[in-house]
Amino acid sequence: MAEETDVIVLGMGPGGEYVAGKLAAAGLDVVGVEAELVGGECPYWACVPSKMMVRAADLIAETRRVPGIAGSSEVTPDFGTVAHRIRSEATDNWDDTVAADRFTDAGGRLVRGRGRLSGPGRVAVKPSDDGPETEYGARVGIVIATGSRPVVPPLPGLAGSPYWTNREAISAEAPPRSLLVLGGGPVGLELAQVYSRFGTTVTVVEGGERLLSREEPESSRLITDVLTREGLVVHVSSHATAVRYDDTTGFTLSLDDGEELTAERLLVATGRAPDLASLGLEHAGIELEPKARALPVDEKLLAAPALWAIGDVTGVGQFTHVSMYQAQLATRVILGEQAPPADYRALPHVTFTDPEIGSVGLTEAAAREAGIDVRTGMADLTSSTRGWIHQAGNEGFIKLVADARRQVLVGATSAGPAGGEVLYGLAVAIQGEVPLDRLRQMIYSYPTFHRAVETALADLS
Numbered sequence: 306m307a308e309e310t311d312v313i314v315l316g317m318g319p320g321g322e323y324v325a326g327k328l329a330a331a332g333l334d335v336v337g338v339e340a341e342l343v344g345g346e347c348p349y350w351a352c353v354p355s356k357m358m359v360r361a362a363d364l365i366a367e368t369r370r371v372p373g374i375a376g377s378s379e380v381t382p383d384f385g386t387v388a389h390r391i392r393s394e395a396t397d398n399w400d401d402t403v404a405a406d407r408f409t410d411a412g413g414r415l416v417r418g419r420g421r422l423s424g425p426g427r428v429a430v431k432p433s434d435d436g437p438e439t440e441y442g443a444r445v446g447i448v449i450a451t452g453s454r455p456v457v458p459p460l461p462g463l464a465g466s467p468y469w470t471n472r473e474a475i476s477a478e479a480p481p482r483s484l485l486v487l488g489g490g491p492v493g494l495e496l497a498q499v500y501s502r503f504g505t506t507v508t509v510v511e512g513g514e515r516l517l518s519r520e521e522p523e524s525s526r527l528i529t530d531v532l533t534r535e536g537l538v539v540h541v542s543s544h545a546t547a548v549r550y551d552d553t554t555g556f557t558l559s560l561d562d563g564e565e566l567t568a569e570r571l572l573v574a575t576g577r578a579p580d581l582a583s584l585g586l587e588h589a590g591i592e593l594e595p596k597a598r599a600l601p602v603d604e605k606l607l608a609a610p611a612l613w614a615i616g617d618v619t620g621v622g623q624f625t626h627v628s629m630y631q632a633q634l635a636t637r638v639i640l641g642e643q644a645p646p647a648d649y650r651a652l653p654h655v656t657f658t659d660p661e662i663g664s665v666g667l668t669e670a671a672a673r674e675a676g677i678d679v680r681t682g683m684a685d686l687t688s689s690t691r692g693w694i695h696q697a698g699n700e701g702f703i704k705l706v707a708d709a710r711r712q713v714l715v716g717a718t719s720a721g722p723a724g725g726e727v728l729y730g731l732a733v734a735i736q737g738e739v740p741l742d743r744l745r746q747m748i749y750s751y752p753t754f755h756r757a758v759e760t761a762l763a764d765l766s
Contacts, residue, residue: 307442310334312639313428314448315420315584318345320616320628321450322408327636329413336441337413338420338430343404345452347625350472351492354391358475359495359657361387362502366659370697382503384480391475399476422447422585426611429585446611448635449584449600450628453577453617458487462548466556469572471496480505483568485558487545489516491656493574494528498658501537508538508566510558515541517656521669521704521718523683524662531660531700540566579618604646606635613639621647624654650715651736655725660701663728666716666735669706678709682765686721689760690752698722701754703761705731713738727755741765 314325317339325337342349371378392398405415416430416439423429426443455470457463469477474496480503486493489511501507509516509532515525516532516539529539540560548571549557556571578598586593586600589609593600599620600608608614613635616628630647637644653665672679686692686701693699701721708715717731734744741762749756 307427307440309442309444310336310414311443311445312336312448313338313420313441313443314450315428316345316449316451316616317343317404317408317415318450318452318616318628319347319625320632321345321448322404323629323632324448324450324615324636324639325413326408326411328639329408329411331640332412333445335413336416337408338416338418338428340417340419340433342399342401343408343415344401348404349396349399349401350475352625354395354475355471355492355495355499356657357391357395358387358499359659361390362499363659365502366698374696384503385478388478416441419583421583422588422612424588427588443611446613446639448639449608449612449614449618450616450632451579451584451618453579453623455573456576456578457573458545458575460545460548462550463573466548466550466571468548468550468556469570471572471574474500474572481568481570482506483555483570484508485510485556485566485568485571486574487558487571488574488576489513489518489539489541490574490576491517491654493572494532494656494658496572496574497537498532498535501532501535506536506568508540508568510540510543510545510560510566512544513541517662519668520656520662520664523702523704524664524718524720527660527700527702527720528656528658528662531658577617577623579620581618605638605644606631606647607638621649622652622654627652648736651732653728653732655728657725659698660721661724662718662720663724664716664718665728665732666714667706668716668718669704672706672708672715677715680707680709680765681705682707682761682763684757684760684764686754686757689754689757691754691756692721694752695722703727703757705758705761705765707741707765711738712741714741714744721754723754727758730755730758 311333312335314321314337317337325335329335368378368380418430418432420428420430428441429438483506486497486509497507544561547559555569558566600614600618602608602614606613615631617623655663682705684703704718706716714735719727749759
């Protein structure tokens with residue numbers, strides 16, 4: 306016999322924890338199922354601790370920029386300081402007691418284990434202590450919020466070796482002497498720059514034609530130039546073919562051009578994907594292609610009747626802010642409240658390298674593929690007054706992508722010392738479909754980085 310409840314939430318990452326907590330606080334009987342830590346990847350192995358590392362590494366770089374601007378400086382990097390901060394302040398030494406208690410104090414029931422759909426409105430949970438499965442029935446519905454996991458390429462020699470994913474890179478207590486980073490996306494580049502600034506010799510290997518391949522080409526050129534000047538070695542259009550490891554020499558990565566790269570550690574940062582096969586979706590009447598990387602949902606986050614999905618599993622974007630946005634909408638729908646349809650036109654994201662690279666909406670290429678009559682405008686931050694004042698570390702730009710017919714922005718990139726913060730105004734312009742003429746009539750504070758938006762608008766016209 307299934308144990309009855311109102312709502313079952315599979316996965317207690319940021320989005321799942323939000324839904325489960327809000328519904329429990331609203332008086333529903335909620336079972337939250339989590340095999341690892343309540344809070345998920347973001348607070349323990351991703352967003353929060355990684356940005357602590359980025360903050361520390363950026364301070365090192367800023368200190369080294371003092372000569373020629375403010376006198377002389379000397380800095381001795383100490384990775385142990387940031388490692389201690391991650392343990393004591395961010396992760397509580399990877400203990401989720403506070404988050405778990407927050408949920409149960411709201412009236413929810415936390416079940417430690419892995420859940421899968423076992424029938425209409427039914428979930429079977431295999432406990433983390435390897436006990437017998439327990440089945441739960443949901444009177445109202447089920448929410449799938451199981452996130453994603455690292456995609457590890459099937460390279461000969463990789464399986465069984467002590468390679469790193471983001472988790473090992475975040476939880477390391479000391480920097481390695483040398484590091485190979487396989488993958489030139491946001492996670493790989495953020496960690497590559499961090500470790501380099503703490504004294505690690507870093508080599509980045511990307512199979513695509515450029516780093517940050519989903520961003521504008523200008524972003525790729527910018528970050529490649531910056532990392533190269535900082536001493537990192539960057540290989541693009543390079544495909545790894547095999548891995549060797551031994552305790553003496555560490556990792557050897559073979560490339561398709563015959564070159565071999567060696568390092569003490571290897572970080573695999575080749576993307577993430579949801580584990581859809583383990584969810585028992587067939588029991589909800591959902592049939593996906595074997596290689597599917599997302600569970601389709603409608604504008605109310607429904608994947609099937611009384612079955613909602615939020616976060617990475619939906620394929621909209623592997624970002625905490627997407628999960629939280631979807632969680633808020635799903636919660637309102639489940640509670641019977643008025644909720645707008647999901648709207649991703651102004652979906653923002655930031656790569657927290659130095660310079661930061663923020664983007665929102667469509668890239669120029671994506672806009673053209675969508676059949677939009679595209680116009681673009683550019684502004685170089687180094688040529689702006691604030692960029693000239695800032696001097697060292699002032700690399701960046703503003704790029705605007707406009708729909709010439711509708712005279713509104715459909716995409717934008719803000720790269721620079723405060724790229725992620727400057728992005729906010731551009732996101733508002735896209736979300737609100739603010740006419741270009743109105744944007745041109747705005748008063749932009751002087752001298753600020755965001756004043757470059759005015760220059761980019763002039764270039765657009």
